[in-house]
Amino acid sequence: MSTSVGVIFGGRSVEHEVSIITARQLMENIDKNKYKVVPIYISKQGDWYTGWELLRAETYRNLAKLPPYLTKVCLIPYPAKDNLIGVERGGLFKKSWNEHLDLVIPAVHGSHGEDGTLQGLLELADVPYVGSGVLGSALGMDKISMKAVLKEAGLPIVxxxxxxxxxxxxxxxxxxxxxxxxxxxxxxxxxxxxxxxxxxxxxxxxxxxxxxxxxxxxxxxxxxxxxAVEDCIEINCSLLGDESDCQPSVCEQPITWQEFLTYEDKYLRGGSKQGMAGTKRQIPAPISEALTKQIQQMAVSAFKTLACRGVARVDFLVPTKTGRPFINEINTIPGSFSFYLWEAQGLKFPQMIDKLIELALKSHQIKQQTTFSMAGNLIQPGFKLGGKG
Ligand SMILES: Nc1ncnc2c1ncn2[C@@H]1O[C@H](COP(=O)(O)OP(=O)(O)O)[C@@H](O)[C@H]1O
Ligand SMILES: [Mg+2]
Structure with a gap:
């Protein structure tokens, strides 16, 4: 039987549309012989839906009017066999529809998805999932906390x-x-x-x-x-792995059209709706081998320091005058999963997804080895309520 993989996307985030593109790219490329894809779309209002129509581009032409035959679902927040269940109108659970998800791929950008909240739900549900955990996701989303942690690790930030x-x-x-x-x-x-x-x-x-x-x-x-770092170029490097083994990708130089890289530069200049894969860029970045190595090493350090897993992308600002890179930020669910950076060095997107799933299963296995409860019960006859020691 093939592994059932829930792909969660959309969500209550200003990056909702970008997430739809990222998820559709992933669902097109995942190996259907190995995995049964269960698309799970979260509307802008926060409702969860599944259904095969979610695989069609037309479904997303008018987000205010979704196809009526999608099934409203929710993920149960505790370890359960049928963890994805149908929700009846009115909010009561109806066991009319259910599905077992073996694994989840969060493909949400930004709030309520890339920030640790969805990862928290997946931890409670005990479902293996792709990418960073609660801590890595939260640190990656909040630039203030990210910078404090990077600074503490001696990594250069602005x-x-x-x-x-x-x-x-x-x-x-x-x-x-x-x-x-x-x-x-x-x-x-x-x-x-x-x-x-x-x-x-x-x-x-x-x-x-x-x-x-x-x-x-x-x-x-x-x-x-x-x-502001004046007169700089931007260099990005993707990472794939976990705390024990993390590989850097080739570097890219995204092309900036205005004073800095805007929403338009990132998603609308590619002509078609390709998400981050449509950004104008140079791969490999036209920088020296020494600078490439330095950036790759710093990217690996940032990934590990920020407790990341799966795929991430670290973005750098490099002043042309000094050539000394600053880490600008990390993206824990990078646009288009940064697949174009891995393809540039020979790892095709379907194989990269295999690797992400392998990492998710490994991480879940490590979690299973962790002790979460103590044997016995502290609350026995004669037990007195006291402060927590
Ligand atoms: N300190 C800075 N100096 C120069 N350019 C910057 C600086 N911070 C951000 N930028 C520019 O703004 C863009 C968006 O900022 P960023 O911090 O990456 O936010 P986001 O998470 O929205 O991508 C960057 O890609 C870069 O072009
Ligand atoms: Mg950025």
């Missing part, structure tokens, strides 16, 4: 400050003065936990800074402000 939205709202003057005195202009203002360049702005004066902080604050309650 100087930054961060604020809560409420700090910005209550003390705007203090916030702006500290940015100006510590970082100066120009700076990049970013929502800490978003992706696809949404809410990211480069600013060179106080008025624009205030506007950028307002905009970023509409997306998140954690605001990141970074020194």
């Amino acid at each position: 100087d930054y400050l961060w604020f809560t939205r409420s700090q910005w709202e209550t003390e705007p003057e203090t916030v702006m003065t500290s940015i100006e005195s510590r970082l100066g202009y120009p700076v990049f203002v970013k929502p800490s936990d978003l992706g696809s360049s949404i809410g990211v702005k480069k600013v060179a004066r106080r008025d624009d800074l205030a506007f950028a902080l307002d905009v970023a604050g509409t997306y998140t309650r954690r605001l990141l402000v970074e020194k």
Whole structure:
């Protein structure tokens, strides 16, 4: 019997559409002789659906009007044999439809999917899943925490400050003065936990800074402000593996059309809807062998330091003057799973998916070897309620 693989995509995220593209690419390339694909689409409202129509492109032309014959489902948050079950209208569980998922591939970008929340549900359900766990996903999503951990590990990052939205709202003057005195202009203002360049702005004066902080604050309650690296190229490197064995891919140089890599550069310049695979880029990046090696080593260190697994992509900013790379960020569910970087060095997408599944099963096996409960019961006659020791 073939392995039943749930591919979860869409979701309550501003990167919803990009996730549909990533998931469809994966479902087209997964080896159907080995795996039975169960597509699971999460709508923008957060409802879960399955059904073969999810394999067709037409299904996504009008996201407000999904085909009526999709089945509404949910994943049970505890270890269960039939872990994906049909949900009746009105919210009551009806055992009219159920399915056993052997494994899940999260193909969601951004909030409620790439940030550890979905991974938390999968941990509770005890289903093996592809990619980083709760910690790696959460660290990878929140740029402020990511930078703190990378800095602690001695990895080079751009100087930054961060604020809560409420700090910005209550003390705007203090916030702006500290940015100006510590970082100066120009700076990049970013929502800490978003992706696809949404809410990211480069600013060179106080008025624009205030506007950028307002905009970023509409997306998140954690605001990141970074020194802008001027005259730089961007180099990305993908990683495949886990904490014990992690391989770097060839490097790519995405082509920037404007002052920095925007949503449009990333997804709309390829002409067709190819997601991250449609970005204009040079592979391998036209940089020296020494710089390539240095970037690959740093990418592996970042992947391991941030507790990542599966496939990820580490993005670098390299100033042309010094040639000394800064780690800009990690993406724990990179657009198009970065398959184009692995194909460039001979690993075809279907085989790369096999490798991701192998890693997910290995990780699940390691989890099974971990002790989660103690033998016996502390609560016996005579037991007194006390503080937790
Ligand atoms: N400190 C910086 N200096 C120069 N360019 C930057 C800096 N931070 C971001 N950028 C530019 O903005 C783009 C988006 O920022 P990034 O931090 O990668 O956010 P996202 O997670 O949305 O991709 C980068 O690809 C790069 O082009
Ligand atoms: Mg980025």
